[in-house]
Amino acid sequence: MSEAPVGVRSMTVTVPTAAGSAAEPSCYSRFVNEWFCWQYVEDRHEEITDALVQHIAITLAALVLGVVLAFPLALLVRRVPKLQSAVLGLSTGLYTIPSLALFPLLVPFTGLSATTVVIGLGLYALTILVRALLDGLASVPDEVREAATGLGHGRARLLLRVELPLALPVAMAGLRVAAVSTVALTTVGTLVAYGGLGNLISHGVQRDFRAELVTAAALCVALAVVLDALLVLLQRVLTPWTRAVPS
């Protein structure tokens, strides 16, 4: 196999038999290069796990950042309606900027770090969440609000006990959209070397390594589906009153 690196392409016909005499070539060797290869997953499970953990950490950090910023911003906009068009316009503009351009714009401030990816994705999540929160709060019927005020609820209690719970379904729908797209977008973080599974995809493209590419892509989609299911579950737990109504 010592001659393999030279003229790999022209050797593809002869080399597998040479390798085959010792052992079957693994399904992810450059000569076979299968799309699905369990052997690859077994052999590289540490690398894959590391990438997956990084992916999850970046996604969750970005979502938490988005939620933490979206709440005060949405409440502020509600208090000062004049700000609404400015905030929504700004977030639309931000949402327009492609991720591959947003990360470089943050690099001068945060460097080539996971922070760059987290802040970038957090900003995207923020734009979705602010809108969803405002939509959710606007969906609370005025009669309910008046009834609660009539019952002697103060502003804070009205918000926490009445408005937020009723806004939850719409807000959670926004969170689900934000979560799924954040999982997908984390891959672009590979530009600054913090892309979680995106790093594997990037490496897979450069080396034409199909098993690596497909495994990472499939894990991305699976992660998005699992996160979405967990959020649906969370919503069920948080809004027990909706379960009484058969849908």
Add this chain to the structure above:
Amino acid sequence: MDPGGALVNVFSETWSYLTDGANWSGSGGIVARLLEQLLITGTALALAVLIGLPLALWLGHLGRGGFLAINISNIGRAVPTFALLALLVAADWPGSADFGPYGRAGLATLIALVLFALPPLITNAYVGVREVPAEILEAADGMGMSSWQRFRRVELPLALPVVASGVRLALVQLWATATIAALVAGPGLGRIITEGFARNDYGQGLAGAVVVAVVALFLELFAALLQRVAEPVRRAPSPERGAQLSASGSTVAEAPTRG
């Protein structure tokens, strides 16, 4: 190292990259890359509109396939743009071969772009037609309109603003996806960013990002303007219903995949 100094450095490098005429001309220059990306974005938008709109409008008219519209947009969001591009490039077909003026990996990029433009187009067009109030449809039937007349004269004009916002979202999505194509050596301005990062030339990377972002904002404003033009039907009559429809439209608006 003083971080403030480094910051100023990157910005001055960016500035000098952007003001150097040599970086704008030539085969890999900013202008050539910009035209490449505008060409592929425009082509993909046209293809996606041709494929997606008739289908979605017709399904909306029939009142069937809502499940299809929702699922398409959900799947579109969960599949990373980058992963799909990578799969297309690594496959034997379409691969990363040259595709005329679209450059290396052009066909793979074009396919990925069309696929990612379809979800917002289909969802919005479908929802737009479905949201036409039942009373209006009944009135149209009562006036003796045929199914085609009802679609052509009632549903389509009333759905147009929501359809237009879908096209606008698709455009934003297309521009983002076309930028990401650079990660698989595809065409477009993203190449200036990835090449800058690959050479540790952050001035160039930032310069590319600035151009991409400015053009993105410009396209968004342009699309918003077009959308306003498509809206005269909604303006005149009851503003209440208009507000209601556009509000639900904006919830759909969160549906697009991001790139």
